[in-house]
Amino acid sequence: MRLSTLLRVLPWLLPAATAFAQNKPATTLAPLTVEKIMRDPAQWLGTSPSNIAWSEDSKRIYFDWNPEKNRRDSLYVVAAGGGTPRKVSFREQRDLPTTNARYDQRYTRKVYERDGDIYLLDLKTGKTRRVTNTAERESAPAFALREQLISYLRAGNLFTWDPTTGETVQRTDFRKGSKPGDPLMNKEEKFLKAQQLALFQIIRQRDQDRQARDQAQKALAKLRPKAIYTGTQNVSNIVLSPDGRYVTYRLAQEPTGVKTTIVPNFVTASGYTEDIPTRTKVGVPQMTYTLGFYDVARDTTFLVSLRDLPGYNDQPGYLKEYAAKSKAKPTTDSTKTVGSKKAATPADRSLAPFGPIWSENGERAFLVVRSADNKDRWIAALDPTTRKLTPLDRQHDDAWINGPGIGYDEGNVGWLPDNRRIWFQSEETGYSHLYTVDATSKQKQALTSGNFEIQEASLSRDRKTWFITANKTAPGEKQFYRMPVNGGALTQLTALPGASEVTISPDEKTLAVRYSYTNKPWELYVMDNKPGAKPRQLTHSTTPEFESYAWRDPEIIKIKASDGADVYARLYRPASPTAQGPAVIFVHGAGYLQNAHRWWSQYSREYMFNNLLVDKGYTVLDIDYRGSSGYGRDVRTGIYRYMGGKDLSDHVDGAKLLVQKYGVSPQRIGIYGGSYGGFITLMAMFTQPDVFRAGAGLRSVTDWAHYNHGYTDNILNEPYNDSLAYTRSSPIYYAEGLKGALLMCHGMVDTNVHFEDIVRLSQRLIELHKENWELAVYPVENHGFEEPASWTDEYKRILKLFETNLKPAATTGGSTGSGQ
Numbered sequence: 001m002r003l004s005t006l007l008r009v010l011p012w013l014l015p016a017a018t019a020f021a022q023n024k025p026a027t028t029l030a031p032l033t034v035e036k037i038m039r040d041p042a043q044w045l046g047t048s049p050s051n052i053a054w055s056e057d058s059k060r061i062y063f064d065w066n067p068e069k070n071r072r073d074s075l076y077v078v079a080a081g082g083g084t085p086r087k088v089s090f091r092e093q094r095d096l097p098t099t100n101a102r103y104d105q106r107y108t109r110k111v112y113e114r115d116g117d118i119y120l121l122d123l124k125t126g127k128t129r130r131v132t133n134t135a136e137r138e139s140a141p142a143f144a145l146r147e148q149l150i151s152y153l154r155a156g157n158l159f160t161w162d163p164t165t166g167e168t169v170q171r172t173d174f175r176k177g178s179k180p181g182d183p184l185m186n187k188e189e190k191f192l193k194a195q196q197l198a199l200f201q202i203i204r205q206r207d208q209d210r211q212a213r214d215q216a217q218k219a220l221a222k223l224r225p226k227a228i229y230t231g232t233q234n235v236s237n238i239v240l241s242p243d244g245r246y247v248t249y250r251l252a253q254e255p256t257g258v259k260t261t262i263v264p265n266f267v268t269a270s271g272y273t274e275d276i277p278t279r280t281k282v283g284v285p286q287m288t289y290t291l292g293f294y295d296v297a298r299d300t301t302f303l304v305s306l307r308d309l310p311g312y313n314d315q316p317g318y319l320k321e322y323a324a325k326s327k328a329k330p331t332t333d334s335t336k337t338v339g340s341k342k343a344a345t346p347a348d349r350s351l352a353p354f355g356p357i358w359s360e361n362g363e364r365a366f367l368v369v370r371s372a373d374n375k376d377r378w379i380a381a382l383d384p385t386t387r388k389l390t391p392l393d394r395q396h397d398d399a400w401i402n403g404p405g406i407g408y409d410e411g412n413v414g415w416l417p418d419n420r421r422i423w424f425q426s427e428e429t430g431y432s433h434l435y436t437v438d439a440t441s442k443q444k445q446a447l448t449s450g451n452f453e454i455q456e457a458s459l460s461r462d463r464k465t466w467f468i469t470a471n472k473t474a475p476g477e478k479q480f481y482r483m484p485v486n487g488g489a490l491t492q493l494t495a496l497p498g499a500s501e502v503t504i505s506p507d508e509k510t511l512a513v514r515y516s517y518t519n520k521p522w523e524l525y526v527m528d529n530k531p532g533a534k535p536r537q538l539t540h541s542t543t544p545e546f547e548s549y550a551w552r553d554p555e556i557i558k559i560k561a562s563d564g565a566d567v568y569a570r571l572y573r574p575a576s577p578t579a580q581g582p583a584v585i586f587v588h589g590a591g592y593l594q595n596a597h598r599w600w601s602q603y604s605r606e607y608m609f610n611n612l613l614v615d616k617g618y619t620v621l622d623i624d625y626r627g628s629s630g631y632g633r634d635v636r637t638g639i640y641r642y643m644g645g646k647d648l649s650d651h652v653d654g655a656k657l658l659v660q661k662y663g664v665s666p667q668r669i670g671i672y673g674g675s676y677g678g679f680i681t682l683m684a685m686f687t688q689p690d691v692f693r694a695g696a697g698l699r700s701v702t703d704w705a706h707y708n709h710g711y712t713d714n715i716l717n718e719p720y721n722d723s724l725a726y727t728r729s730s731p732i733y734y735a736e737g738l739k740g741a742l743l744m745c746h747g748m749v750d751t752n753v754h755f756e757d758i759v760r761l762s763q764r765l766i767e768l769h770k771e772n773w774e775l776a777v778y779p780v781e782n783h784g785f786e787e788p789a790s791w792t793d794e795y796k797r798i799l800k801l802f803e804t805n806l807k808p809a810a811t812t813g814g815s816t817g818s819g820q
Contacts, residue, residue: 032549032615034799037608038791042069045604046541048522049076052512053099056110056123058505061512062088062096063524067541078538080510080526085539097121097128102142105360107461107506111141111150118152120163131161144240146362151240158238158247172247172294173225174235226299228292237354242362246384247294250353255285261756265749267779278751282705282712283719286372291353293384302387306351306369309378310391313348316375317398318641318722349373354410356382359419364439366392366422368410374400374714379413379424381439392437393444395426399637400714402592403432404455404629408710412456416485417463423447425454431632434466434487447487453632459485460508467504475568475630476556476597480511491531499599504529516600519551552611556596559623559654565638567650568596568631572610572620573662580665582806583619583658585651585692586610587673587680591639591715594630595622609795618802619664621657625650625680640715641722643704643729644683651684655691667693668806672798674698675753675783682731682742682761689739694805696743696798699753699783702761703730706754735764741805742773745794747781 041047047066050073054061059080064073075093078085088096097119101112110121116137120129132138136154144151149160151171158171185193196203233251240247263276291304306312350372356365367389369378376396380389395401405412405425413424421436428435432454434447447466448454455478456469466483472490473479478499481490494500498517505512511529516522521542525535554570561567574581586606588595601607610620624631626638626646638646651671658664671684671692678700685695704712705719705726716725727733746758755777762775776797778790785791 032608032612034609034612034795035792037612038605038795039788041604042066042071044543045546046521046543047073048516048541048600049514049524049539050522051099052501052503052514052524054080054503054505054512056097056121056126056506058507058510061524061526061538063539065539065541067539078524080505080512082526082536082538104143104147109143111143113139113141113152118150118161120150129163140238142239144242145244146242153238156235158240160240171225171240172238172249173227174238174249175227175229176232177229178231179227179229225296226294226301228294228301239356239358241365241384242358245295245297247296248356249292249294251290251292253288255287258284261754263749263751263754276749276751278754279708282707282709282716284709286350286709288350288372289352291356291367293387295384304353304367304382304387304389306353306389308389309351309369309380310394311376311396312351312371314376314396315349316373316717318717318725321724356384357410357413357415359415360417361419363419364415366439368413368424370401370408373717374402374408377401377406377411379422379437390439390442392422392439392442393424393426393435395428397427397633397637399640401427402714403427403633403636404453405432405457414459425457427633430634434468445487447483448490451632453630461506467502469500469502471630474598475624476594476599478597478599480513493529493531493533494527494535495532496535497598499597518553518598518600521600521604549611551608552614554610554620554622556598559650559657561646561650561653563646563649565626565635567626567653568624569654570596570620570622571662572614572622574614574617574619577619577663578617579663580668581617581619581663582668582670582802583621583655583662583664584610584613584670584672584802584806585654586620586622587625587651587671587677588622588628589673589675589677591627591643591647591676591711592629592636594624594628596624596628597630605791605795609798612799613802616803618806619658619662621654623650623654627676641717641725641729643715644680644687644731645728648680648683648688651680652688652691666691670694670696670802670806672696672698674700676701678744678753679731683734685740685742686731686734686737689737692740694741694743694801696745696801698745698794699747699750700731700744700758700761701753702757703732705730706757706760708752732761732764735761735770736768738765738768738770738773740772741801743776743797743801744773745776745778745797747778747783747785747790749779749781750783752783 049063049065051064052061060077061080062075062077065076066073075088076085077088097110098112098114101110103110108123110123112119117133118131118138118141120131131150138152138154141150141152144160149162151158151160156174159168160171161168197207230251233253235249235251237250238247258280260280261278263278265274265276268274292301293304294301352370352372353367355367358365365382367380367382369380376394378391379393380391382389411425416423416436420440421438423434423436425432426435429449431451433449434454434457435444436447437444452470452472454468454470458467460467464485466485468481468483469478470481471477479492480494480500480502481492483490494513496515501514503512509529511527513525513527513535514522515525523537523541524539525537527533527535552572554572557569557571559567559569588603595601595603613620626635628635655669659666669692671681672695673681678697681695681697682700682702684692701707704716716722716729719726744758746755748755758775765773781790
């Protein structure tokens with residue numbers, strides 16, 4: 001993100017000392033209400049600093065902030081040594097280089113894009129040169145040809161610019177469509193042309209002139225890049241090799257005939273219903289990719305074959321289950337099975353190449369290759385002269401490959417300074433750790449190990465030290481470390497309990513730290529880059545009103561799950577809990593996300609609502625169920641082929657613990673959550689009706705066959721290949737089990753989990769003659785609500801649901817019905 005476009009211009013009105021003095025905690029505690037906690041956070045909670053960036057001289061820190069409670073954040077700057085943060089004027093922002101930039105190997109120059117043009121910054125002199133100034137957009141700037149040139153993309157082609165001469169050269173000429181050929185003539189046409197040439201001198205002369213022009217154009221074409229026709233494929237990731245010999249590029253073929261869902265928008269400025277095109281559904285055909293090489297010296301192109309990679313076409317392990325059941329008869333219960341228990345036979349697996357990634361001396365390159373089903377990732381050395389791949393590492397997972405530093409693309413990878421070893425992250429041991437592999441000897445070495453995750457890792461500018469963010473001290477902590485380049489002990493640099501998100505200064509002497517704790521939102525600190533250094537706070541963002549309440553620091557507990565696993569959770573308890581009192585379980589969204597940690601939750605409204613519930617006598621449990629992040633591969637993949645399996649049983653086990661250890665009534669347990677949390681809520685209410693008396697499912701997935709491909713295919717495979725996984729994982733098939741009171745809330749312009757999802761489930765409940773449910777719709781809201789009025793309405797309904805159904809009628813003044 002560019003600093004010049006981050007924020008707007010308003011004067012900095014209050015000095016820091018005055019602002020900080022006004023933010024001292026009040027001595028009286030203000031009672032919480034839904035109306036209060038669901039207001040615009042900027043107006044009453046405060047806005048934390050974000051998007052931290054250093055000046056190139058390591059003297060100033062830039063960040064987004066909003067202490068004035070405006071509609072948007074603005075760009076601020078503060079001296080690294082401390083002082084009063086001030087707002088950066090629009091004119092200053094225009095002169096700032098962007099943070100999304102590429103440096104040369106010695107960190108003396110920086111090339112970046114701003115407003116569609118390319119700029120080169122000399123870090124020694126501070127002078128900026130404008131590389132391009134065109135109406136077209138130039139992008140993806142980099143240093144090329146052993147850093148003598150600047151490369152960039154324009155209109156889908158690669159260009160280079162020479163800082164010494166100012167010369168611009170077009171390096172590629174990609175063209176859509178097929179290469180045109182000579183027009184084909186039949187016998188009659190050939191006879192007529194020959195006749196015309198024989199009879200008329202003017203025709204002969206013009207034909208000779210045409211041939212001369214064609215020859216001149218062919219001679220000129222030799223000085224231009226080869227025209228490469230890509231048919232219907234799109235070109236991306238165009239890279240010039242360090243010696244200029246090769247141009248590599250990735251070709252992507254879009255599938256045809258793919259349908260997308262249309263979301264109608266009813267509340268519009270025009271007064272007419274407007275359609276919003278959104279996404280496809282899981283299982284539709286996906287992009288296919290190939291890696292192309294343009295050999296400049298030979299003026300020829302070729303494609304790299306990926307089929308020599310070991311196990312490239314290994315079929316998924318889940319197919320064995322279908323093979324074993326292939327003789328079984330399909331069930332006649334349409335609510336439990338879609339189609340047959342026999343899976344389709346997948347075709348050859350599609351592979352996607354990433355790279356090549358060249359060593360700094362330009363002598364070696366490697367690719368990262370991912371299978372489309374995400375069950376394999378290869379790292380392979382690439383020899384462009386022989387077009388051969390040499391496999392160096394294969395990570396296979398019968399579920400799917402992901403995790404910190406791994407992701408769904410090339411992941412966190414690179415070359416060590418010896419230009420011989422490749423570094424990467426892998427979950428080979430069950431936790432994401434740093435590894436190296438020698439490109440020639442294939443020898444692999446683990447640089448880190450243990451039952452924790454390396455969440456971020458990067459090399460220092462002198463390439464001698466690793467800077468690492470990890471949860472080594474506890475799953476719910478994030479601390480910053482350093483380590484020698486070849487491995488060794490991790491030296492902890494940050495120490496405040498909670499989470500420290502570090503941005504290191506260009507001279508690597510100082511750390512800008514965005515820090516928070518469970519009940520303290522993020523603030524900006526600065527500290528020396530050495531163990532034991534004391535952090536100094538630079539911002540104070542929370543308001544006196546927010547600080548007037550004693551926000552709880554929930555206890556982190558471990559639940560012993562029914563299968564023996566340890567499951568972490570946050571526990572909120574009233575100061576004087578009532579015997580056989582009520583409890584609520586909150587379910588975080590996203591599935592692969594962590595919330596039972598010791599830093600300020602991204603679910604800040606839910607955190608505050610949980611505090612309100614405790615004030616009203618509820619015990620609240622917030623579980624990092626199976627599928628959550630922060631705990632390694634086994635927890636991450638614990639939901640493979642069965643969402644609503646272990647992730648739901650973890651909540652049932654949590655409910656049992658509330659009853660057995662914390663005195664909660666087994667008849668007074670509720671559950672709520674949004675998105676994936678809404679899905680779990682529905683599964684809980686439909687399949688565990690004797691455990692959960694009331695539930696609120698918000699923006700819930702009701703049928704995974706209607707969700708997107710990128711997320712769902714990894715966990716449940718394709719619906720037509722693994723129908724059993726979809727049937728047992730989708731709440732819509734279990735709606736007949738509903739007994740307790742169910743509230744469903746959904747935005748009508750949700751482009752993530754479509755409103756169609758909740759409409760289909762509502763029709764199912766109607767046909768099942770269920771009465772104890774209600775649906776609240778929000779006409780202007782997408783997946784993540786924005787309007788305070790919508791948040792307020794939603795959570796007042798949730799509170800009413802719990803107050804009505806989880807407390808005795810005598811104490812609430814209501815009945816024990818659904819509250820409709």
